[in-house]
Amino acid sequence: MLLKELTEAFGPSGFEGEVRDLIRREATPFAERITTDTLGSLIVEKNLQQNGPKVLLAAHMDEVSFMIVGIEENGLLRFRPIGGVDPRILVSKVLLVGSKRISGVIGAKAIHLQKPEERKKPLGLSQLFIDIGASTKAEAESHVAIGDTAVFATRYEEYGDRRAKAKSFDDRVGCAILLEALKEDIKLPLVAAFTVQEEIGLRGAGPVAFRTKPDFAIVLEGTVCFDVVDAPAHGESTILGAGPALTLVDSRTVAHRPFRAYVKQVAEENGIPVQMRRVKGGSNDNGIIHLTEGGIVATSISVPVRYIHAPVQSVHLDDVQNAYRLLISVLRGLEKGGFPG
């Protein structure tokens, strides 16, 4: 799977071009038709003339990121997040900024200069800035402009026991799984959609569902996993390494019970571990897909991601592999009419 190249690509919400180009290049040999829609989502279609239910597979290309909103006289950059980021995790993190991908460090007032009451409170966005090594406003402006975007600079790396870390497993892991699935010979009309602007309100997926009018939709996602310190068992959402997670409810969707039950049954029949996502918070493209037009039967298969929406996210490669196996097994089942709808 193309995890390294995909997670290291630059894809702020609304600026997914680099990721889209990479996916288009990889998908072209397996596609019958490739379209980029008005918002920028990449729609890869296969087996257009095949009989059987049309299945939409969706993964989002965008990642949590930042936008430059001001340049100070001393060359420091003011910024705002695009998507949900906890400002408390930002200080001292390295970013890639603007079209030249120059390095920047998120800085803040040094601890010895902070007033006692400032030390007690976490640093807010207005106390943080990006330092790109420029000494003046003019120097900074020769490298970046207001409106430029930035992403975490983390490189993909495998470590420990079948673990990998990178900046954007949410949701390049979904993109990687979809790209791999396109190589399989599945006798169904298939739409693999790589959507835009998920992180800022599920904006890209609705027009994709409206355009492609699928019978079923399956969203591939990276989802929250907090099985580490100080979490009550029911607050951990998912467990790393325990298999792909299926959604009961999230903040935008009550899962379609029969379709989820079908996916779970397929997992059991094929000996693929699955877990239920044990939290309501968060959402994914399914939140808009299932409400499109007269309603679409949809489900999600999610890969647990520790430290999601942070500079270094971590996955278990067995979960990635099992999410892929589950997706393919479900498609093989649908091929045989296993879920009539």
Add this chain to the structure above:
Amino acid sequence: MMKELLQKLYDVSGPTGGEDAMRKRLTDHLGPSVDEWSVDSLGNLYAVVRPKETSHGVILLTAPMDEPALVVIDDRERPYLRVETLGRLAASAWIGRTVQCSRTGARGIIGVESEIKSSDVTAHHLFIDLITDRDQPELGYFFTAVTPLTWHDERYVSGPALTSRVPCAILCDILLQGATSYTIVGVFAAQSELGARGARVAGHSVKADLALTIQTTEALDTPKAERGTVKLGGGPAIKEADRDMVVAPRVRAALTHTAKAASIAFQLEINLTSRSDAGVLFLSRDGMPAGGVSVPVRYPNAQSPLMDWNDVIATRDLFLSLLHQPEFLQNF
């Protein structure tokens, strides 16, 4: 008649997102009075009553059929089940309630972790004490509050699920009255508690000349309540504006003229903080004429929503009077 119907609907559980039992009860009850049934992927139930002769237009009538619910997300501390809340009730409002599983019928009591202040309670502090280890529900099963319908002097009625069951009873009764000169599409809407999700999809599925919601609106006639237009016992509240929409004057006028002609006392619903299913209906497709009539209710977000039965009957009568005017859609 309507009172028995309400009781029948009240006796089944309708958790938001899992309205199966409500759908069954409604189809059983309406049976042959409905010409065509269907269900969509969100769980909306569509009941079409065709006109006697040629149709003078399609009228979509919606009533929410769902109530706030708890969904089981973790069962590793049996017999205590961890839950998330769905719908408008705050997590703290569930504490101490008896709840019932909509699929297995198992009952339990809502407990809360003892170290937490009541103002800080979230769903993560709650659990269902299922008391015994029998009949363990699966993850994803729903529980709703078990509280009997209570009558006060035969005129007032209270109970937590009234905000959906009264609209459903009104819509049922309208459909049972038989054919008019319109094609009536009754939608018992799913997932209304979660932000009009069912209505959004229904608005796309049914191309109607007019959509009207049958819902409830908070009566603001209690001590130190927010200022508002609606009183308990003041009659049907014809929607003029809510948080999601301003009703077109011609739609509102059709309802107010009908009420005046039929000598039905009414009031106007102007509540810019409350939401309804009408807001998504009028934005569906390329725009749909939409409005609504709401039954006044006191304490809609607490344990005992309270209604005046006279308002309920008058709301139904207003709809029946409207639907028995053969020509009103032509003036639109």
